[in-house]
Structures are given as structure tokens and as C-alpha cells.
Amino acid sequence: MPVAMVSYANSRAEYDSVPGVLDPKPDGLLVHAASELPDGRIQIVDVWESQAASQKFAETTLFPAFQSAGVLEQMMSGEQPVAYEAFDFVQ
Template sequence: MAVLVHNQSPDWNQELYEATFDRVIPDRTKPPAGLIAHFAAPLVTGGWQVIDVWESEDAIQRFMEESVFPAAKELGAPPFDMTVVQLHNSLIP
């Protein structure tokens, strides 16, 4: 079942997000297996957030462990909060 993933941190910003994104998805025409949709934006209270839809929780966990966590560590990025919930409904016109 598809999952909605919300990553957020008051300590991240657009530049750090872009540096991480460039490392984990260098070719935008080849997104990671299982990714359905990806959105990134500043938090209203400051910081940064990423909202994704993935085919499964296994797919997002694998991507985080194999790609995001190592890239963030290399960049010296602060930790972020991650929430994963089962998706109830979606509409992608």
C-alpha cells in the first residue's frame, strides 16, 4: 500500500535540501524505484519540509538508508523528523 512521507526540520534550508537532492537523485529522469511524487518547500515556522508519496514503506526505508542518510551525513546535515503513514486516498490528474 502507498505511503505518505513527511520529513521536516527547523535546521534544514533550501540550500541543504538542494545539495542533498543533487547527491541522491543526480539524474531527474531516473527517480528512485517506488517514488510516486515528491514535493519540497519551506516550513511556515522556518526550516524545510519534504513530502513524498511512495509505493511502500519498504521502498522509502531502502532509499533513506542507501541514499539519503549517507548523503546527509557527508554534508554534515542535522537530523530531521520523518513521519510515514498509510495513504488513504490520492488524486493525481
């Protein structure tokens, strides 16, 4: 069942500090979108084939990339991602 993950970065600079994690597109990622909110935060919406695919990406790619960029503590101390099971998904 697809899972929509909603997460946030504190700024565009913070979002841009972790380049290349989606290139090539990770296995299981169906959709990725990032939008700047009126307060300057970045809202990130990813739709994954499953919760397991999302977790695998986070553990093997995303968290190491945060660590390399020096933003792991900052990202982990902010608003945590929320997963929502999708009951309807059109691709």
C-alpha cells in the same frame, strides 16, 4: 499501499546541501514536494509505493548522501520523518 512521508529540513541551505539524491527518480517514489514554511524550515512530502521502498531509499541513498554532505547528525537530531498510510491516492 502508498505511504506519505513528511519530513523537515531546518533551512533551504540545509535542504540544498544534499543535491542529486532524487536524480534519477528513485524506484518506488511517486511524488516529491518541498515547501518553505513561514518559520524558514522546509517541509518535505514524499509519496512512496510502499514503506519498504521508502526505507530502502533512506538506507541506500539518503543517509549516505547526508553523511557525504556532513549533515547526517544534524538531520537525525531534528524532527524525524513521519509515515502515513494513504487510503486514497490519485495519480
